[in-house]
Amino acid sequence: MSAVPLLMDLPDAAGLTALAGGKGAGLGLLARYGLPVPAGAVLTTAAYHRAAAETGLALLPDGSDGGALGxxxxxxxxxxxxxxxxxxxxxxxxxxGWTDLPLAVRSSAPQEDSGSASFAGIHHSVLNVVGAAALADAVREVWASLWTPQAAAYRARFGIPEGEAAMAVVVMPLLPARASGVAFSCDPASGREDLYVIEAVHGLGEALVGGLVAGERTVLQEDPVSGGFAVQRRDGGGQAVRVLPAQGGGTRREPLTLQAAPVLDDARACELAALVRDAAHALDFGAPWYDLEWAWDGAKFWLLQARPVTARPWHTYPALAGQNAIWSNGNTRDVVPLPMQAMDWAVSRGLVDLLLEAGYRSAGFPLLAGARRARLFNGRLYLNAAFIQWEGYDGFGVSPAxxxxxxxxxxxxxxxxxxxWRARLKGLAYMLRYLVRTxxxxxxxxxxxxAAFDICRRWRAEDLRALSDAELATRLASAFPHVQAQDGLLLLQGSSGGNLHxxxxxxxxxxPGQGHSLVAALMAGGEGSVSARQGYELMAIARRAMADPRVAAWLQAGAPYDFAALPADAPFRAEFARFLDTYGHRSVHESYVRSPRWREEPAYLLDSLPALAAVDHAALVRRQREAAAAAWAQLAAALPRSRRGWARQLLKAARDETPDRELARSAMTAYGEVARLRLLEVGRRMQAEGMLERPDHAFDLLPWEMEAALHRRLAPAAFRERVAERRRRFAEWERHCAADVIEEGSAPPAPVEGVDASAAAGGWRGIAVGTGHVEGIARLIDHPAEGARLGAGEILVAPATDPGWTPLxxxxxxxxxxxxxxxxxxxIVAREFGIPAVVNLPGIRSVLQDGQRIRVDGRSGRVEVLA
Incomplete structure (x- = not known):
């Protein structure tokens, strides 16, 4: 076993917080990720412990009183x-070669610059250190700052035992800074994530960090479409200070004459903001809120420190102040149940806001500027349920329940x-505008x-290998703004529930009490969505395929499916090719760019054909019509004659809206398939140049990182390091379960209850979303690839479903x-097919047993185990 090092280079200190301290470990990570960090070294905590032992610190009195600390x-x-x-x-x-250079000697305690404690300004740093004797003095000063009253009080506040106190020291040449300061990858005052804040002074930044001068503050806003930055406002004068050695050791600060020009002009401020964004996301793309110290030497920006923002307020509506942020994956887990990779999250983070805002924008509702409705927890996508409830209530009077x-x-x-009455009047105005404009x-x-399907067909046909790197970069950069400009498509996807509500x-x-079940039955009589149509078309192909003995034998032989072995004159060939041409962009877990599409891997569809051929389509359609007719008869009997016309109008609108949601999803997925092909081509090129081990590792990169790769702005090792850390974290996310609800705030979290295993005798109640009732065998299916286990008429018990589950x-x-x-x-699909369905029963799969006989009541939302 190798000895613990006393000193190491910064890149070797990456992530070794216990040994290199927070500052050293963070700078080491930045260096490994290819970010501009000055060459430096870390005197590790092992050096401090050796000094403490030889000095006899353990023999001195314990305690935080002035005498013991002194x-x-x-x-x-x-x-x-x-x-x-x-x-x-x-x-x-x-x-x-640092013998005659002025050095910066900075503290780096293990608890420093962490997500819970920053120790900002608590420990000591020494600048302009020249020579071995001065360096030794500076190191002792930094070590001694561990035992000041303010350091002891800070540790006590965060419950850090005195026995864990230790200190590493970062040593690096002092940069000839023409400007320096701190920058935040969020607004630390408001909590807004779309704002970046830069504090800058001329010369060295120690006076700014130490609170001795007020810097020039520049606030920049990130453009969610282009990814660029624009200066929003600029405050302060950026007082200039020169830091010089003082007689008898230490430093002195001498004011300088401040020029009229800003410390950083707009172009440089935008350049720095882009660097800060890259650094923050390299460290943690799921929670990229960092405070970074920086310096500019007249030609280049350098990063000198990175620490998480430890007290970021929740940017929220005034009416929600004092309440918790409520993050839920109750809706998103239906289509994105697995952890997200960097590229998926980069796209989803802004797209979620656009989708959820679309209806309110058309109504003229005043949305909160800079609001974020999506977050990652353990790699999973969560929505801000507090925002969604408030906007629905304040805008349209929809109750939180x-x-x-x-x-x-x-x-x-x-x-x-x-x-x-004022709020209700405003809500009526919003509703009228919504109804008129949408x-x-x-x-x-x-x-x-x-149009999206035609556009994507053309884009898929392009020979990506023939494109230059610059042309491929242009294709990538233009795709997302194109999708974001599809305002009507965004409305269909994000606002297709108003008339249904x-x-x-x-x-x-x-x-009373029958709304969900009756509406589910009424919806079964509408025109099928694209998800339902693709199921019906696949069913028709299955019947014809199984009627051809040659094709039936080929299918029943199972994977791997060799199309060359299929008879050349079999009509199935052309029929299946047409199906893939229309629906081949879809797949299981299609919301993830990493998921191969049916066009690439059709085995799942082919596996499902023999069982689909046995489904009675006529009975399915008859069940839908009968359910819709019976529901309308019951509703019409209960409604006053004056309300029946309004009910028919709402039903027609709801039947139109619901397929719209699935149509928009299908179009978005088509764009996602093109993005997948382009990203894989970038990955192939990066692999050829040693930047990635495999082409599909491109999905672990962020958009600006991919652009940097195509323009050779980072060394190959930097990409490998970033991807390796993200894949390690992804594997960790996969091992952890995702909580249904996460609350952030000062109020105690409300208890989140799943199903009660002891309630088996009385059954469980969820949300009724399908019609009628059924008794049958429960078949617990984890993934649609296991669909062969589902017998005809059995009850599918799933964690969540997306369009890939439709054949089941x-x-x-x-x-x-x-x-x-x-x-x-x-x-949506359960209603269309007219099958009894109950959802929103967290934990139900842990109390039901595969093969158990159960009853599902799509009218009351109840699930029961039968004897």
Whole structure:
């Protein structure tokens, strides 16, 4: 076993917090990730422990009183460095050519610059250190700062035992800084994530960091479409200070004449913001909120320190102040149940806001600027349920409870005050604007969806290997802005539940407690969505395929499917090719760019054909029509004659809207397939140049990192390091379960309850999203690839579903899902197929047994185990 090093280069200190301290470990990571960090070394905590042992610190009195602390400081300042430590320092300075250079000697305690404690300004740093003797003095000063009253008080505040106190020291040449300061990858005052804040002074930044001068503050806003930055405002004068050696040691600060020009002009401020974004996301793309010290030497920006922002407030609506942020994956887990890679999150983070804002923008509702509705926890996508509830309530009067049922998930309701007549009048105005403006926008959305399939067909046909790196970079950079400009498509995907909600309210008013089940039955009579149509078309192909003995034998032989062995004159060839041409962009887990599409890997579809051929399509259609007719008869009997016309109008609108949501999803997935092909081509090129081990590791990169690769702005090792760390973290995310609800704030989190295993006798109640009831065998399916286990008429019990599960819906007699709401994909398709379905039963798969006989009541939302 090798000895613990006393001194190491910064890149070797990457992530070794216990040995190199927070500052040293963070700078080491930045260096490994290819970011501009000055050459430096870390005197490790092992050196401190050796000095403490030789100085006899353990023999001095314990305690945080002034006498005990003073004795420890005096002992460290008085004693010479241990011989091995002094030799390591002298050798490092000599070998690096730093003998006559002014050095910066900075503290780096293990708890420093962590996510919970920054120790900002607590420990000591020394600048302009020249020569071996001065360097030894500076190191002792830094060590001794561990035992000041303020350091002891800070540790006590965060519950850090005195026995864990230790200190590493970062040593690096002092940069000839023309400007320096700190920069934040968020607004630390408001918590806004789209704002970057730069504090700058002329010369060295120690006076700014130490609070001795007020710097020039520049606030920049990130453009979610282009990824660029724009200066929003600039405050302060950026007082200039020169830091010089003082007689008798230490430093002195001398004011300089400040020029009229800003410390950083707009172009340089934008350049620095881009660097800060890259550094913050390299360190943690899921929580990229960092405070970084920087310096500019007249030609280049350098990073001198990185620490997480430890007290970022929640940027929220005034009405939600004092309440918790409620993060839920009750709806998102339906389509993105797995951890996200960097590229998926980079796209989803901004797209979620655009989708959820689309309807409110058309209504003229004043959305909170800079609001973020999506977060990653353990790599999974969560939505801000508090925002969604508040905007629905304040905008359209939808109660938090009703919004929760639409959204899905077991999260608490926000506290709201009753709406007075002014609020109701505003809400009526929003609703009228929504009703007037959205029909035209929906028509445009359908046109944009149809156009998307043609556009993507052309884009897929392009020979990507023939493109230059610059041309490929242009293709990547233009794709996301193109999708974001599809305003109608965004509305279809993100705002297709308004009329459905009004229909639910109307039914509940006249038939209390039956709204969800009756509306589910009514919706079964509408025109099928694209997800349903692809299922019906696949079913028709299956029947014809199994009617051809040659094709049936080929299919029943199973994977691997060799199309060359299929008879050349079999009509199935052309039929299946046409299906893939229309629907080949889809797949299981299609929301992830890493998922191969059916066009690439059709085995899942081919596996499902024999079982689909046995499904009685006529019976399925008959069941839908009968359910819809019976539901309408019941509703019409309960409604006053004056309300029936309104009910028909709402039903028609809801039947139009719901397929719109699936159509938009399909179009978005088509764009996702093209993005996958382009990213894989970049990955292939990066692999050829040693930047990646495999082409699909490109999915672990962020958009600007991919652009940097195509323009050769980073060394190959930097990409490998970033990807290796993200893949390690991804594997860790996969090992952890995702909580249903995460609350952040000062209030105690509301308890989140799953199903009660002891309640088997009485059954469990979820959200009724399908019609009718069914008794049958429960078949617990983890992944649609296991679909062969599902017998015809058995009840599919799934964690979540996306369009890739549709072939199983056609065979299932009923559906039970742990997650989902009234607008989730599984709910939409279950209603269309007219199958009994209950969703939003977290933990139900842990209490049901595979093969158990159960009853699913799509009218009451109840699931029961039968004897």
């Amino acid at each position: 004795a420890r400081r005096a002992a460290l300042l008085r004693a010479p460095l241990p011989d091995a430590v002094a030799y390591a320092l002298e050798q490092a300075v000599r070998e690096r 009703a919004m929760n049922r639409l959204l899905g998930g077991h999260h608490p309701e926000i506290r709201v005050t009753p709406r007075d 029909p035209a926008l929906r028509r445009r959305g359908r046109e944009q969806a149809r 009004m229909l639910l309210e109307l039914v509940e008013r006249y038939l 819906f056609l065979r299932a007699g009923g559906l039970v899902m742990e997650t989902g709401g009234y607008l989730s994909h599984g709910a």
